[in-house]
Amino acid sequence: MVEQVRQDVEPADSAEARGRSAGGRSAWIRERVAWTRERSAWRRGRVLAALAVLTAALLAFHRAVPNFPGRLGSSLEAFLPWLGLMVVVVFVLALLRRSVVALVALLLPVAAWTYLFGGLLLPADARADTYDLVVVQHNVSDTNTDPAGTARALADAGPDLIALQELVPPALTTYEKTLAPGYPYHAVRGTVGLWSKHPLTGSRLLDIKPRGIPEGWNRGLRTVVSTPHGEIAAYVAHLPSVRFGASGLTSSSRDESAGLLGEALAAESVERVILLGDLNGTVEDRGLTPLTSRMNVAERGFALSFPTAFPLARIDQVMTRSATVAHIRTLPATGSDHLPVTAGITGLRAAQ
Incomplete structure (x- = not known):
């Protein structure tokens, strides 16, 4: 009789252990998914980040762009302030892509543009x-x-x-x-x-x-x-x-x-x-x-x-x-x- 009771109790204990084990696996899976999403946010949008870095380089080192062929350097410099539009485009795309790395990379062209042209936006004495x-x-x-x-x-x-x-x-x-x-x-x-x-x-x-x-x-x-x-x-x-x-x-x-x-x-x-x-x-x-x-x-x-x-x-x-x-x-x-x-x-x- 005692033996029979033991047999009846053991399945309940096993079910509880299995429940705890399943709950642990679920938590692990949720943590893994969150970690993967966070990692993906940093990996996603690397092309946009590269575009942001390129824009910053063109702003900061426009004199290094060769003038031949076709006066390429002068052509860039004629419309240099308009590279700020590229910052806006990359910013919008980075938000849509939820790309952290692209948003961080945008700090470079923003800093370069502000250094070159930010002072021109300050109000004049009236x-x-x-x-x-x-x-x-x-x-x-x-x-x-x-x-x-x-x-x-x-x-x-x-x-x-x-x-x-x-x-x-x-x-x-x-x-x-x-x-x-x-x-x-x-x-x-x-x-x-x-x-x-x-x-x-x-x-x-x-x-x-x-x-x-x-x-x-x-x-x-x-x-x-x-x-x-x-x-x-x-x-x-x-x-x-x-x-x-x-x-x-x-x-x-x-x-x-x-x-x-x-x-x-x-x-x-x-x-x-x-x-x-x-x-x-x-x-x-x-x-x-x-x-x-x-x-x-x-x-x-x-x-x-x-x-x-x-x-x-x-x-x-x-x-x-x-x-x-x-x-x-x-x-x-x-x-x-x-x-x-x-x-x-x-x-x-x-x-x-």
Whole structure:
């Protein structure tokens, strides 16, 4: 009888042990699945992570990208800020893929973009007396059908200096008449000109014509502006256009002209200099190194100026020597394919 009871009890104990064993296996399986999912989140999206690292490398080391064939490096630098869109794309895809490694890798291009362009997003000081000088730069277009309206729009911004390119007759006469009341001093050489509230002296043609371009191509002007803060050498320039084609970017004439302009700036005897112009290149473009290596560029503002319909790059520039371009922004569209840009200059009072 005792033996029979033992036999009855033992199956119950075995069932309980088996239950505990099954519960342990279930917990182990759940832990294993969670661990696998966590590991998969780190493994998933490695292609996206590689794309993030590549974007960061292009931002941080864009000067290392060779310029041949087809001016590849300059092509990249012309649209360098737009690599920030790649960060947004990778971020969205990484969220969809639930990829931890891709999200971590995105910290690299975010840091690189912020280092290069983050300062341009900072707000400017809006006080009227913030700037020592306010300037406007505008390629008015030789096909502009409303030069009078364009001139009035630029004057309404209230700058001290207005630099214009693609001045052609009979529109030139219209600009002169329209701007004369507020800007009694002006100088025009070739197709570029400068209008000023302050006296101009020593105005002369600036030869920045590259080889192979016919005579009569005059796109450079140098003059001296007698401002309340002392004399400033003002340069107005319109560098040759660049072209994008099947073989890449064609910019050799632009680069040569930039080199000639850079030599003129290096030889300038007046300490303080302002360069205004359609330079057909961004300040990141290595083709403008002869200028950007000698001059200060804008500290605040993107001011994408071309083309008017959908601005992709700022090729209209304001640069200074012994002064600071504190902020640059665009003005409303005129009859041109460029947007006007206006910049506030500081540091002139301290240099007196």
